[in-house]
Amino acid sequence: MLFGIPRTIYSEEHEIFRNSVAHFLENEVLPLYEEWEEAGRTPREIWLRAGEVGLLGTSTAEKYGGMGGDFLFDSIVLEELGRFGVSAPSFDMHAYIIAPILNNFCTEKQKKEWLPKMVSGEWISAIGLTEPGGGSDMKEIKTNAKVDGDYYVINGSKTFITNGHIADYVLLATKTDPSLGAKGVSMFWVDMSLSGVSRGKNLKKIGNKAQDTAELFFDDVRVPISNMVGDLNKGWSLLIDGLAQERLVVALRSIAMAEVAVDQTIKYTKQRKTFGQTVFDFQNTQFKLAEMSANVEAGRPFIDRCIELHVEGGVTPELAAKAKLWATELADSVLDECLQLHGGYGYMWEFPIARAWADARVHRIYAGTNEVMKYIIAKKM
Numbered sequence: 001m002l003f004g005i006p007r008t009i010y011s012e013e014h015e016i017f018r019n020s021v022a023h024f025l026e027n028e029v030l031p032l033y034e035e036w037e038e039a040g041r042t043p044r045e046i047w048l049r050a051g052e053v054g055l056l057g058t059s060t061a062e063k064y065g066g067m068g069g070d071f072l073f074d075s076i077v078l079e080e081l082g083r084f085g086v087s088a089p090s091f092d093m094h095a096y097i098i099a100p101i102l103n104n105f106c107t108e109k110q111k112k113e114w115l116p117k118m119v120s121g122e123w124i125s126a127i128g129l130t131e132p133g134g135g136s137d138m139k140e141i142k143t144n145a146k147v148d149g150d151y152y153v154i155n156g157s158k159t160f161i162t163n164g165h166i167a168d169y170v171l172l173a174t175k176t177d178p179s180l181g182a183k184g185v186s187m188f189w190v191d192m193s194l195s196g197v198s199r200g201k202n203l204k205k206i207g208n209k210a211q212d213t214a215e216l217f218f219d220d221v222r223v224p225i226s227n228m229v230g231d232l233n234k235g236w237s238l239l240i241d242g243l244a245q246e247r248l249v250v251a252l253r254s255i256a257m258a259e260v261a262v263d264q265t266i267k268y269t270k271q272r273k274t275f276g277q278t279v280f281d282f283q284n285t286q287f288k289l290a291e292m293s294a295n296v297e298a299g300r301p302f303i304d305r306c307i308e309l310h311v312e313g314g315v316t317p318e319l320a321a322k323a324k325l326w327a328t329e330l331a332d333s334v335l336d337e338c339l340q341l342h343g344g345y346g347y348m349w350e351f352p353i354a355r356a357w358a359d360a361r362v363h364r365i366y367a368g369t370n371e372v373m374k375y376i377i378a379k380k381m
């Protein structure tokens, strides 16, 4: 076994679920993946299929159509996505970042109306926080919402929005009271078919190519008051809670990608020959792989403990920031070394290591940059 410490957080039931996720990804996602990369987006049918096989509602309560599990089930889907090198469809954004926010902050009426469609894949969702003027300083959100009778009228724009082109709804951060700074933020569940909503071009990226990423524009968009998520001017606390989970999501995906990259690189270097021996036979290769293997193995219990703590409700924003910072930096360096050990083939898109290297690079940037993670951690010192 490459990684020797047995994992203790999953039961047999979890492992059976893991096999079904792996089966779905291998048979229904991987064969079409290149086609989606060419198109720069994923088709609705795969979202509906994911809904059918239960991938989109692992921790949503059964009464809203979900599986009623906990974050351990979520983490299995996220790990398998990482292991198979699948960054699209962006199930992580839809089912493991946005749905939990709706679960935690919506009213009963909203949950009854919205969650079943999220779980079935009938609705695809996006989250709109980042604006062209800046993403790190969320206090500076300029998109505004002004009350007008039973509606809020929204004006502004967002950028880099994952699922932005294919989404039916966006969970949108707005300023409802600019004089209050961060305390004047409110969140809305915005129907993307409303008059005044438009989408910019599908942005071309260096990785995650099957994921669509868009600019969104809101021009006098009238959103019913009943679509506010959480309380007026309380969007910031909702985001602090939601972003902690998002950071954990990125962390555990990163470590799964690092583990699989080490494994793939051992296999590749053992069969690639140069100077009359395999690449693995060079001491440099063995030392690099030994170092990477030790680093990844040392990190696994930390991430597993974070997953457990999150299930118990014990992950603080600082701990989630530490997990994201540490796991994404580790994965970035591991993927880069693994690519190097593949030589020129490592740079070829058809090799999993090339995709993984390009896909994981954004992990240090989104869900809050790693510099912002350091800021969050240091603020608590």
Ligand SMILES: Cc1cc2nc3c(=O)[nH]c(=O)nc-3n(C[C@H](O)[C@H](O)[C@H](O)COP(=O)(O)OP(=O)(O)OC[C@H]3O[C@@H](n4cnc5c(N)ncnc54)[C@H](O)[C@@H]3O)c2cc1C
Residues within 6 Å of the ligand: 093, 126, 127, 128, 129, 130, 133, 134, 135, 136, 137, 159, 160, 161, 162, 163, 205, 208, 213, 362, 365, 366, 367, 368, 369, 370, 371, 372, 375
């Ligand atoms: C592929 C992709 C998908 C994305 N998906 C989404 C999405 O679905 N929804 C969404 O809302 N956003 C999304 N984002 C946006 C992402 O969250 C932002 O890019 C990120 O938060 C950084 O914001 P910025 O790009 O404006 O960088 P800036 O805020 O301009 O930062 C530029 C640099 O300055 C550094 N910096 C900023 N503040 C500080 C500080 N206080 N101290 C030290 N250094 C600092 C940053 O770390 C960074 O290195 C996505 C981005 C990408 C690339």
